[in-house]
Amino acid sequence: xxxxxxxxxxxxxxxxxxxxxxxxxxxxxxxxxxxxxxxxxxxxxxxxxxxxxxxxxxxxxxxxxxxxxxxxxxxxxxxxxxxxxxxxxxxxxxxxxxxxxxxxxxxxxxxxxxxxxxxxxxxxxxxxxxxxxxxxxxxxxxxxxxxxxxxxxxxxxxxxxxxxxxxxxxxxxxxxxxxxxxxxxxxxxxxxxxxxxxxxxxxxxxxxxxxxxxxxxxxxxxxxxxxxxxxxxxxxxxxxxxxxxxxxxxxxxxxxxxxxxxxxxxxxxxxxxxxxxxxxxxxxxxxxxxxxxxxxxxxxxxxxxxxxxxxxxxxxxxxxxxxxxxxxxxxxxxxxxxxxxxxxxxxxxxxxxxxxxxxxxxxxxxxxxxxxxxxxxxxx
Amino acid sequence: xxxxxxxxxxxxxxxxxxxxxxxxxxxxxxxxxxxxxxxxxxxxxxxxxxxxxxxxxxxxxxxxxxxxxxxxxxxxxxxxxxxxxxxxxxxxxxxxxxxxxxxxxxxxxxxxxxxxxxxxxxxxxxxxxxxxxxxxxxxxxxxxxxxxxxxxxxxxxxxxxxxxxxxxxxxxxxxxxxxxxxxxxxxxxxxxxxxxxxxxxxxxxxxxxxxxxxxxxxxxxxxxxxxxxxxxxxxxxxxxxxxxxxxxxxxxxxxxxxxxxxxxxxxxxxxxxxxxxxxxxxxxxxxxxxxxxxxxxxxxxxxxxxxxxxxxxxxxxxxxxxxxxxxxxxxxxxxxxxxxxxxxxxxxxxxxxxxxxxxxxxxxxxxxxxxxxxxxxxxxxxxx
Numbered sequence: 082x083x084x085x086x087x088x089x090x091x092x093x094x095x096x097x098x099x100x101x102x103x104x105x106x107x108x109x110x111x112x113x114x115x116x117x118x119x120x121x122x123x124x125x126x127x128x129x130x131x132x133x134x135x136x137x138x139x140x141x142x143x144x145x146x147x148x149x150x151x152x153x154x155x156x157x158x159x160x161x162x163x164x165x166x167x168x169x170x171x172x173x174x175x176x177x178x179x180x181x182x183x184x185x186x187x188x189x190x191x192x193x194x195x196x197x198x199x200x201x202x203x204x205x206x207x208x209x210x211x212x213x214x215x216x217x218x219x220x221x222x223x224x225x226x227x228x229x230x231x232x233x234x235x236x237x238x239x240x241x242x243x244x245x246x247x248x249x250x251x252x253x254x255x256x257x258x259x260x261x262x263x264x265x266x267x268x269x270x271x272x273x274x275x276x277x278x279x280x281x282x283x284x285x286x287x288x289x290x291x292x293x294x295x296x297x298x299x300x301x302x303x304x305x306x307x308x309x310x311x312x313x314x315x316x317x318x319x320x321x322x323x324x325x326x327x328x329x330x331x332x333x334x335x336x337x338x339x340x341x342x343x344x345x346x347x348x349x350x351x352x353x354x355x356x357x358x359x360x361x362x363x364x365x366x367x368x369x370x371x372x373x374x375x376x377x378x379x380x381x382x383x384x385x386x387x388x389x390x391x392x393x394x395x396x397x398x399x400x401x402x403x404x405x406x407x408x409x410x411x412x413x414x415x416x417x418x419x420x421x422x423x424x425x426x427x428x429x430x431x432x433x434x435x436x437x438x439x440x441x442x443x444x445x446x447x448x449x450x451x452x453x454x455x456x457x458x459x460x461x
Numbered sequence: 462x463x464x465x466x467x468x469x470x471x472x473x474x475x476x477x478x479x480x481x482x483x484x485x486x487x488x489x490x491x492x493x494x495x496x497x498x499x500x501x502x503x504x505x506x507x508x509x510x511x512x513x514x515x516x517x518x519x520x521x522x523x524x525x526x527x528x529x530x531x532x533x534x535x536x537x538x539x540x541x542x543x544x545x546x547x548x549x550x551x552x553x554x555x556x557x558x559x560x561x562x563x564x565x566x567x568x569x570x571x572x573x574x575x576x577x578x579x580x581x582x583x584x585x586x587x588x589x590x591x592x593x594x595x596x597x598x599x600x601x602x603x604x605x606x607x608x609x610x611x612x613x614x615x616x617x618x619x620x621x622x623x624x625x626x627x628x629x630x631x632x633x634x635x636x637x638x639x640x641x642x643x644x645x646x647x648x649x650x651x652x653x654x655x656x657x658x659x660x661x662x663x664x665x666x667x668x669x670x671x672x673x674x675x676x677x678x679x680x681x682x683x684x685x686x687x688x689x690x691x692x693x694x695x696x697x698x699x700x701x702x703x704x705x706x707x708x709x710x711x712x713x714x715x716x717x718x719x720x721x722x723x724x725x726x727x728x729x730x731x732x733x734x735x736x737x738x739x740x741x742x743x744x745x746x747x748x749x750x751x752x753x754x755x756x757x758x759x760x761x762x763x764x765x766x767x768x769x770x771x772x773x774x775x776x777x778x779x780x781x782x783x784x785x786x787x788x789x790x791x792x793x794x795x796x797x798x799x800x801x802x803x804x805x806x807x808x809x810x811x812x813x814x815x816x817x818x819x820x821x822x823x824x825x826x827x828x829x830x831x832x833x834x835x836x837x838x839x840x841x842x843x844x845x
Contacts, residue, residue: 082463082464082465082466082467082470082528082762082765082766083462083463083766084462084463084464084762084763084766084767085462085770086462087462090462148462339840343840343841346841347841357837357841360834362837363833363834363837363838363841364830364833364837366836366837366840366841367784367832367833367834367835367836367837367840368833370777370781370836370837370840371760371781371784371785371836374760374763374778374781375756375757375759375760375781375785376756378756378759378760378763379755379756379759381462382464382755382759384462385462385463385464386464396755399751399752399755399756402748402752403752403753403755403756448745450748451744451745451748451749452741452744452748454747454748454751454752455744455745455747455748458724458747458748458751459724459727459728459738459744459747461739
């Protein structure tokens with residue numbers, strides 16, 4: 082056992098922390114307030130090579146591991162969960178499926194641009210009537226003219242409208258459940274792909290989430306990722322990594338909230354002394370710190386299992402469940418430490434609470450995570 | 462970053478596991494029912510060098526790694542917490558000697574403890590003083606080359622069976638702050654003036670004797686003092702930094718034992734025509750239990766790794782592991798009893814014993830309320 086970051090991972094952490102403090106932190110409030118997609122931050126992160134963190138260097142990426150990926154997402158999320166989820170979705174579920182399952186041609190075509198941030202990626206699995214129950218997707222892919230035509234509606238698609246690449250799951254054999262699902266790489270400029278208006282949300286206001294409509298959307302056979310019928314496997318594998326990313330996002334949210342709560346508790350005086358000296362505040366701080374640390378270890382464990390090429394589905398789900406529940410609890414407690422000020426939008430505490438809620442819901446609700454975990458614990 | 466156990470740890474886990482399945486698990490209910498110290502288990506652990514795990518080879522041990530000890534304690538605790546305490550207390554009672562002893566003291570006291578010929582105990586708590594040193598009443602007054610100790614200790618785990626007891630006592634004449642007045646001493650049970658009082662009747666860990674100890678004009682050579690005068694409290698705190706991961710390991714083992722039991726039961730028990738494990742209500746309980754255990758394991762192993770690598774924040778990491786793992790043990794054992802339903806409440810099944818045993822892990826070596834104070838102090842120290 083060696084539970085420490087490698088020199089490279091420490092260096093990356095320093096780089097991203099510096100980026101987050103210098104660039105992300107001052108922008109976070111405006112991004113939230115104006116529901117503004119932070120194109121500037123995406124570009125700046127791209128310049129640092131962060132968008133290609135999981136892409137091998139032969140395709141223009143940084144070729145780093147999943148622990149590094151988790152560090153990257155956490156550090157950004159400390160200040161802005163919207164920016165973190167944009168980068169996370171691009172890096173994990175948007176780009177990684179090509180790294181793992183793409184043909185040489187697909188890799189050459191897409192990865193360099195994705196790695197350098199010239200293109201942004203999105204992942205289109207969820208539909209109005211099927212999210213985690215992916216085997217019951219209604220979107221179809223029908224053979225036509227040596228290629229496919231996709232038809233259907235996707236919903237809750239992060240980066241929709243901003244992305245130049247959509248990894249789309251559709252059924253090539255409707256009615257045959259998971260085995261009929263295939264994955265497709267659809268360009269954002271495909272005339273058959275349309276994006277609905279951005280949803281208004283409780284939080285994560287900087288992240289664009291919308292419906293994606295596939296209307297006789299024609300793609301070539303060469304745009305199919307993996308074999309026909311492999312889509313479900315590709316999606317599940319993508320979600321495993323994606324869950325590590327969401328865990329890291331939750332850890333960042335919670336760590337940011339804890340840092341602010343600690344600083345405030347030391348400053349704020351009541352009854353003649355800093356509230357940090359009151360035991361009830363100390364208890365909150367202690368419980369918050371324990372949850373953050375446990376969540377981070379779980380996230381890193383899932384990431385390092387992935388890096389070691391071992392199964393990590395259960396660990397990723399456990400990390401996602403624990404870290405996002407922890408983020409909800411910790412951000413709420415941190416807001417409470419701030420009292421009335423915590424409720425004001427001029428402080429980041431309320432925003433973190435609004436943002437944390439999404440983490441318990443997307444990439445599979447925490448109820449779905451429990452189903453995944455239980456399935457691993459008690460196989461049918 | 463590597464979360465895997467090394468070969469030594471895996472081998473020790475396997476060895477301990479096999480011994481526990483064969484000899485410890487079948488005795489666990491009896492030990493609990495009788496409330497008697499399991500000398501047979503102590504001999505078994507000594508014979509297989511399990512009691513030598515906390516010690517480095519130079520003092521007759523087989524490891525000395527905090528993480529290896531955690532793995533062993535965790536494994537035993539899955540089957541019988543009382544038995545795990547034999548090992549934990551051997552470590553706890555030896556730690557002050559290992560951390561503060563002179564080379565001579567180490568050579569004299571540690572090897573017989575490593576061989577399991579002698580048993581150790583750690584005597585800090587008094588009726589009016591536990592985590593708060595200022596209430597300590599036991600005194601050791603220096604007269605020439607000898608200290609004369611008078612006072613009593615309470616809640617001393619293994620106190621009635623120990624041969625070598627590290628006792629904390631005030632050595633001030635008057636003045637100085639309470640924490641700086643305390644010194645540590647190696648007391649042997651054969652010394653005149655050492656008396657064992659009544660054994661407590663407890664809710665759980667019933668085979669682990671919890672004793673009152675009395676010191677009546679007990680004469681101690683200066684050579685039995687550990688470290689300098691006045692350094693005792695600091696030493697006690699350092700010992701607890703090292704030992705709390707052991708309590709976390711115990712709690713982790715209890716939780717895992719209870720979880721395994723509940724999972725097995727949920728697969729076998731049929732209601733409404735199918736195993737109750739197929740009902741989402743039960744599945745969610747199992748998923749939450751397993752997730753809490755995973756988190757507890759991460760914190761516990763990380764605290765052991767931090768000790769082995771002498772990282773600076775062991776006070777925080779040890780306290781975090783202790784508080785989280787013990788709260789987890791309480792929740793998981795309570796849920797395990799619930800999943801077993803009426804059967805869980807019966808003495809015929811081990812679930813209720815695990816729940817009774819889990820409760821102590823939230824209390825001893827500093828209650829979880831004290832852990833939170835310790836953690837908050839550490840977190841508030843680091844300025845973000």
